[in-house]
Amino acid sequence: MKTRMPLVWGFLFGMVFGFLLQKGGVTKYDVIIGQLLLKDFTVVKIMLSAVVTGMIGIHLMKSLGWIRLDPKPGSWGKNAIGGLIFGLGFALLGYCPGTIAGAIGNGYLDALVGGLAGILLGSGLFAAAYPRLRGSVLKRGDFGALTLPRLFKVGDWVVIVPLSILIVLLLYLLERAGL
Amino acid sequence: MNWLRDVGWSPYAVGIGIGVLSWFTWLISGKPLGCSTSFARSAGMIEKLFRGNRVEAKPYYQEFQPTVDWQWMLVLGMVFGALASSLLSGDFRWQWVPAQWAAAFGTGVPIRLAVALLGGILLGVGARWADGCTSGHGISGTMQLAVSSWISAICFFVGGIVMAQLLFVVIA
Numbered sequence: 599m600k601t602r603m604p605l606v607w608g609f610l611f612g613m614v615f616g617f618l619l620q621k622g623g624v625t626k627y628d629v630i631i632g633q634l635l636l637k638d639f640t641v642v643k644i645m646l647s648a649v650v651t652g653m654i655g656i657h658l659m660k661s662l663g664w665i666r667l668d669p670k671p672g673s674w675g676k677n678a679i680g681g682l683i684f685g686l687g688f689a690l691l692g693y694c695p696g697t698i699a700g701a702i703g704n705g706y707l708d709a710l711v712g713g714l715a716g717i718l719l720g721s722g723l724f725a726a727a728y729p730r731l732r733g734s735v736l737k738r739g740d741f742g743a744l745t746l747p748r749l750f751k752v753g754d755w756v757v758i759v760p761l762s763i764l765i766v767l768l769l770y771l772l773e774r775a776g777l
Numbered sequence: 778m779n780w781l782r783d784v785g786w787s788p789y790a791v792g793i794g795i796g797v798l799s800w801f802t803w804l805i806s807g808k809p810l811g812c813s814t815s816f817a818r819s820a821g822m823i824e825k826l827f828r829g830n831r832v833e834a835k836p837y838y839q840e841f842q843p844t845v846d847w848q849w850m851l852v853l854g855m856v857f858g859a860l861a862s863s864l865l866s867g868d869f870r871w872q873w874v875p876a877q878w879a880a881a882f883g884t885g886v887p888i889r890l891a892v893a894l895l896g897g898i899l900l901g902v903g904a905r906w907a908d909g910c911t912s913g914h915g916i917s918g919t920m921q922l923a924v925s926s927w928i929s930a931i932c933f934f935v936g937g938i939v940m941a942q943l944l945f946v947v948i949a
Contacts, residue, residue: 607806608847612854613861614798615810620862621783622791627875634934634941643788644795645915651796653920656803665803670908670918672925677907677914681929684903684910685936689944690896692875694911694933695813695904699852703859705871712890716897721813722820723898724905725837732836736906746922757922769789 616700625700627692627708634689639777646765654762657754674739691716784866799917808847809921811913813904815849817841820901837905881949907932 616625622644623629632638659665688694691713693701698717701709724731746757780786799810821843824832832838863869874889882888904910907929909918915933918926 604806604847605845605850608850609854611798611802611806611810612851613858614854615795615851616855616858616860617862618786618791618794618798618858619855620859620868621786621866622788623785625859625863628877631875631877631941631945634937635945636938640788644792645911647789647792648795648799648916649920651793652799652916653796653922655796655800656920659800659804665807667803667921668809669921669923670914670925672908672923672928674928677925677928678932680903680905680907681914681932682903682936683899684907684929685933685938686940687896687899687901687903688911688933688937689940691893691900692878692896695816695900696810696852696855696910696912699812699855700859703856703861704863705869706875707871707873708875708889708893712893713897713900716894716899717813717816717901717904718820718823718897719894720898720901720903721817721905722824722901724902725817725820725824725835728835728837728905731906741924744924746924746927749924754922761922 612699615696616703619697619700620704624697625693625704625706627701627706630692630694630697631689639772643769643772646769650762650765653758657758660754669743669745671741671743673737673741675735675737679735687716687720782865782867784868795916796920799920806847809913809917810851811848811909811917812852812855813901813910813913814841815846815852816901817905818843818846818849881945903936 619625623640624644629638629640633641656665656667660667693709693713695717698709698713747754750757802808802810818841821832821838825843833843873886874884878889907914909926909929911933914926914929919930
């Protein structure tokens with residue numbers, strides 16, 4: 599029974615996450631496309647307020663020694679090229695791997711029939727190509743598990759405090775511009 | 778509890794809610810919010826149905842075993858969370874073609890499904906290539922101040938904005 603607890607927590611956290619995404623409207627194609635057309639800034643508002651809230655909390659817990667963070671290693675070949683491919687698909691589909699789960703729960707059949715099949719197919723294709731990619735393009739411009747504080751050789755809070763202020767300011771300007 | 782029945786909440790309430798949720802996933806499960814690895818595991822599980830256990834020998838599935846894990850349950854939970862939210866507010870409905878797509882490209886279902894499939898393939902390849910998606914990199918990675926995640930998140934939106942312009946401004 600005890601070994602199943604992590605899975606139960608995963609499911610419960612997922613329910614909260616999906617509930618919030620649906621309330622935020624980002625399970626909807628129109629909201630995602632509105633963001634990518636720079637007409638509706640709901641996605642950016644949700645993401646940036648989540649990042650500020652999360653960033654302060656998890657780094658406080660890290661400072662207290664309660665948790666250990668796990669920033670992903672990366673490379674230019676991995677993150678820039680993969681990110682751009684992802685972006686093209688993001689606009690064609692109008693859902694991302696997270697919001698598509700919410701979109702399916704919302705009853706959107708283009709997400710279930712078209713999008714989900716595509717993501718599974720794409721993931722399988724990547725797994726097949728992985729042996730050829732991992733030694734070449736994925737290694738290009740490797741920087742390891744680098745974080746912004748380590749890049750600038752400063753403490754975490756020297757980045758967190760100005761970044762939080764910058765994000766809040768950006769959100770304020772978005773509201774003032776009526777976006 | 779009428780607020781649970783509201784169709785939409787302020788994006789800031791939702792964002793702060795997701796931020797607080799991430800504190801608890803770290804504290805209780807020691808994990809960040811993320812989704813796209815689960816689709817790779819699922820692809821492996823489906824492949825196993827057809828090709829048997831030798832699928833597990835593939836280098837990618839050695840790194841990401843095709844099994845149900847914490848994040849897979851998270852993604853499953855998201856389906857039910859969104860279902861609960863949309864049923865409570867009356868926002869749930871079966872829909873093949875979204876309004877904004879229909880306004881630009883018509884209400885034809887096959888063309889929408891074909892583009893969704895193509896988009897999904899690119900999304901799947903891109904998420905595995907970049908080792909994360911809008912949640913794993915875009916929210917969880919950026920809040921950990923990971924350089925990989927900031928580069929990925931910026932590229933998600935650059936690619937997305939370019940393709941959206943191409944679709945809705947150039948083609949439509």
